Amino acid sequence: MLNRRDFLKLIGLGGVSTGAGFVLKEAMEPPVAKLIPYLVPPEDTVPGVANWYAGLCTQCSAGCGVITKTMEGRAKKIEGNPLHPINRGKLCARGQAGLQVLYNPDRVKGPLKRVGKRGEGEFREVSWEEGLSILSGNLKDLTNRNEAGKLYLLTSALRGHLTSLLVSFMDSFGSSNYFQYELFNNSNLIYANSVTIGSGAIPDYDIANTRLLLSFGADFMGTWLSPVRYARSYGDMRQGRPGVRGRFVQIEPRLSMTGASADEWVPVRPGTEGILALSIAYLIVEERHYRGADAKRWMDMLKRYNPDEVAGEIDISVRKIGELAEEFVEGGPSLAIGGDNLASYDNGIGNLVAVNVLNYLAGSIGHKGGVLLNGKDKTFKRKSVPYAQLTKLGDSALEGDIETLILYNTNPLFTAPSGMKLGASLENIPLIVSLSSFMDETTGMADLILPAHTSLEDWGDDFADHGAGYSVATVMQPAVSPVFDTKGVGDVFLALAASLGPGFKKDFPWRSFGDFLKDAWKKIYRRNRGSGIKERSFEDFWSRLLAAGGWWTPSPKISGAVNLSVGKASSHIPSAAAGFDGDSDKFPFFLTVYSHSAFLDGRGANLPWLQEMPDPMTSVVWGTWVEMNPKTARHLSLKEGDMIRVESPYGEIHAPLYLYPGIRPDTVAVPIGQGHTSYGRYAKERGDNPLAILPPRVDTRTGALALNSTRVRVFKSTRSGKLVKMEGSARELGRGIVQTVSNKEFKKMGKEA
């Protein structure tokens, strides 16, 4: 019945279907997973349950408190610290992206020593022992040759006890050349405040409680001073008080993200903002809203800012100035703030003084809803940080005064105008040591790289200048163990101190920077200045301090009255509009450069989250763009997306054009932050850096760089490039997507309802 042939067929069929059954079952099973236990379980860690560590955000200088979520020892998410009075649980995009600083694939993963020519970027890996011994050998040489003063240190505007350590290290070594530099610094604001309202500290602006906010160029929700805090205050101003909706007017030539939230945008001619402030001040005095005994003298001084005479220069109508003045005095409190754009002209200090004068005459200083003065913090001596520090450093380098330069957390080759030729000056320095965790432009010049921890791996603390209406101290602790072979900056200097001989070591007995910090906080504990944390023993205080993420005293202090004399004010107010390089015939446009809300001064450009975050006003990602008014573009026959060349007397940049109705027709604007030549795969060769075409023009009183101080001309570029943006069209094209009513109509509607 079954022949040999069929039998073999059946055997074959049986084999195949056995296999099929086997494979089917295999496919139905989930893949085999391993279950790897801990060898020794770490304390305080429960797998699957997050541990949150309080810390400090170091992505800008606002000093927000953060909490970092860690699971099984890895940082997963950064959020705002809900207890922290500056940001009250909120955090901006830059802060959130701090995680990508930690895990960035382009971090310097261990100490490096240069092998190729300087600047060629060829390095060899060395051990920490070798790296530190090269540097300490060099420092010993300097001491032996009696040239200790030729050691220079350049860092960002650090605050807190790390600065104390660095200062005392440099002092013990015998060098007075510790410099700090920051592109966006508040030196003009500090100067203006100290000559007018007598406080060299940055005040706290009580935006939350004001009824009318006049902002002169301050992008306080984007990058100015403390954006998270002020954005929150802005929300409170609008909706935090039942029945009261504060009014907000933004005065600037280019509408910023903050300006977009305003009720009204007043596009004044660049560099005349201060004159407008004084013109409003004039009307306030003239209408007898200022009742001081010296009203007559103010009147005399402000006479020349009579709107009838200056309105043309400011380029807004006399009536508008009158309206602003009326609004500013009726039904206060009202507050004028000035920053960013306004402070970045060569008459920046004058403009800021003018804003203070306006606040003073309207009685807004030292009151709720006005300017709340902070006392000067006596714990730390602040270093001066403006651009002039960098020119000083460059000059010393050229003269051969620098033998060894140590850099930390600063990238001056990117943030200095190329007209300064800092690169060539640095070439004269025999040994450049960078403590940067990233291969940025300046670190590329280094001979030795000793990479530092990032803020999630290190100890530290911070004392934010502006506070929160009271002093705020924030503590930073390691949330995770170091991802790479890096060391804390403080630890590097303590290790150097230990290697420089027993005499030196004696002054620096700490085993680690963490110990140093704890010791330093013992002093604060002993003083116990009405602290928010009261504990019997220091150890208890310390652990509660770390748990809370800092220390603050929630007792709002409203400072007393301020006396501003006419004489003091008149010697500082702007006598004319700001100066601009370049002839107005050859260079018809004002150039406004502004800090990109994600990259700040360029430091955020290596983080892909920030690169792919659309700019809030233009929706552009992954590049630089040039903003121009559509009318101007039509006149020049340019259209959106055209690659254009922006030329100043100092150089040119190329970027695609973005048509932006929120800019004056006589102005073009370019964001700062892109255009890196190194700094990792995400930042490199992306866009163009507008700082390169700025004149090295400074306000001589503070040495602050005047960012808005050149005129430019624009042409169609021969280069190719694309404008990458998320939006289709910025206009609603009659579709009624955004329906608006004016403030007056709105009030009328309220009555009818």
Add this chain to the structure above:
Amino acid sequence: MKKVPIYIIVAVITFAIGYNVNARYFSNRRPVQPIAFSHKIHAGDNDIPCLYCHIYANKSRVAGVPSVQRCMGCHKVIKTDSPKIQKLTHYWESGEPIPWIKVHNLPDHVYFTHKRHVKAGVECQSCHGDVEEMDVIARVASLKMGWCLRCHMNEEVKNGKDCWTCHK
């Protein structure tokens, strides 16, 4: 063509054999572990409570495999002459964790937490079977959604039928 039924019968039988061979001998329902650990000796004969080793079961999503340190806590002195324990000691001394094979493996789209179930008083055995009688640990439940829901519905678990309870 009258032989077709035979072909079909042979195919079905051999298919079933293949399927079952896989299920019985190759399945990760009862995989061969790197160390032949017996739950029967530990949890059964010696009455060690589950939570003594699976220390996170009432605190976390995961129950936690005991750390090698915990094994060694007893086995530094107990039964050190057994070859299985010597294998354990070897792992400990060379500083390597034991690469156990997962028996209860849920896909990533399921959010399951031990903590809630333990706190609700669900016995370990109701999902894991009579572990204290198993020489080789084996999965007794299907861990499929229907199996989960049966219990959620019988016990009238609050929000127990809500998608978001398990798929978040």
